[in-house]
Every structure is written in C-alpha cells, then in structure tokens.
Amino acid sequence: MSYIPTPEQAEELVKQYNKEPFHIEHAEIVSKIMGIFAEEYDPDRVQFWETVGMLHDIDFEQWPDEHCLKANELLHDLDIDEEVIHGVVSHGYGICSDVEPEHYMEKVLFAVDELSGLIGAAARMRPNGISDMPVKSLAKKFKDKKFAAGCSRDVITRGAEMMGVELNTLFEMTLEAMKKI
Numbered sequence: 001m002s003y004i005p006t007p008e009q010a011e012e013l014v015k016q017y018n019k020e021p022f023h024i025e026h027a028e029i030v031s032k033i034m035g036i037f038a039e040e041y042d043p044d045r046v047q048f049w050e051t052v053g054m055l056h057d058i059d060f061e062q063w064p065d066e067h068c069l070k071a072n073e074l075l076h077d078l079d080i081d082e083e084v085i086h087g088v089v090s091h092g093y094g095i096c097s098d099v100e101p102e103h104y105m106e107k108v109l110f111a112v113d114e115l116s117g118l119i120g121a122a123a124r125m126r127p128n129g130i131s132d133m134p135v136k137s138l139a140k141k142f143k144d145k146k147f148a149a150g151c152s153r154d155v156i157t158r159g160a161e162m163m164g165v166e167l168n169t170l171f172e173m174t175l176e177a178m179k180k181i
Contacts, residue, residue, distance in 0.1 A: 111159020
C-alpha cells in the first residue's frame with residue numbers, strides 16, 4: 001500500500017540520496033515555500049505540499065542526467081503515493097520530464113523551484129539579504145541574463161503563466177514566502 005510521507009520523513013529520504021548541504025538546504029527552502037503557498041491555496045494539505053517540495057530534487061545530486069526519471073523510479077520503489085510522484089516528476093516538465101503539471105500545487109512547484117534559486121542569489125548580493133529586498137530589485141536581477149545565469153528565466157516565466165499570475169506577482173508572493181523562512 002503506497003503512502004504519503006510526512007515532511008520529516010521526506011527530509012530523511014532526501015538525506016539518504018543527498019549529502020551536499022546545498023541540495024539539502026534547497027529542498028528545505030522549497031518545502032517551506034510550498035507550505036506557505038499551501039496555507040493560502042490548499043490549507044488542508046499543507047504537509048502534502050511541503051512533502052512534495054522536499055522530495056522534488058531527491059535524485060538530482062546522484063543522477064543529474066536522469067533527473068525526474070530516477071526520482072520516478074526511486075519513489076515508486078519506496079512505495080510513495082502516486083500523487084506525490086506526479087508532483088515531483090512534473091516540476092521538470094519540458095526540461096527533463098514529459099509529465100505536465102496539472103494541479104495548482106504542481107504549477108507552484110514548477111515556478112518557485114527555479115525562482116527560489118534566483119532570489120537566493122540576489123539575497124547574497126545585498127547587505128541585509130532578503131529581509132528588505134523589494135520586488136523591483138528582484139525584477140532587475142531577473143532581466144539581467146548574466147546574473148545567476150543558471151536560473152532559467154523561461155521556466156520562471158512559464159511557471160507564472162501556469163499559475164495564472166503576472167511575473168511581478170509571482171516575485172512578490174515568493175519573496176514574501178522566503179522572508180517568512
């Protein structure tokens with residue numbers, strides 16, 4: 001019988017497959033962002049959103065060339081619930097997966113995964129980090145293709161479109177979530 005792990009159980013699973021502090025921290029940040037979004041959009045399923053956020057890159061450190069494909073296999077082998085697996089695998093849609101985000105939670109994950117990296121990079125450039133970062137400053141960094149070049153602007157833009165929000169609205173929502181972390 002498949003199961004949905006708690007966020008704490010999901011974190012233990014992530015730590016089994018990831019040793020780099022950066023990857024573990026990224027999973028924790030995305031999990032918390034997802035929980036904050038869930039409080040507004042799906043308050044009865046906050047832990048579910050956090051779990052999917054925690055597990056989203058479970059395979060990336062060991063199998064970057066098989067990202068999402070290996071996660072699908074791993075999570076099935078661990079008897080994780082299909083809804084969790086779909087959420088995890090769909091965050092790579094059009095990049096390393098052909099599984100399309102269907103539910104709002106999946107669309108949020110698609111958008112905030114990449115955006116959280118851009119915000120993190122921008123925060124490291126500011127004396128007060130993220131605490132006083134305005135949307136305007138983030139938008140300026142977003143437009144600078146050389147800044148945090150590994151963060152795909154296309155993925156972030158597509159994520160906002162999937163969510164049905166303007167890009168600056170997504171920036172504001174994600175910034176606010178990250179400020180709470």
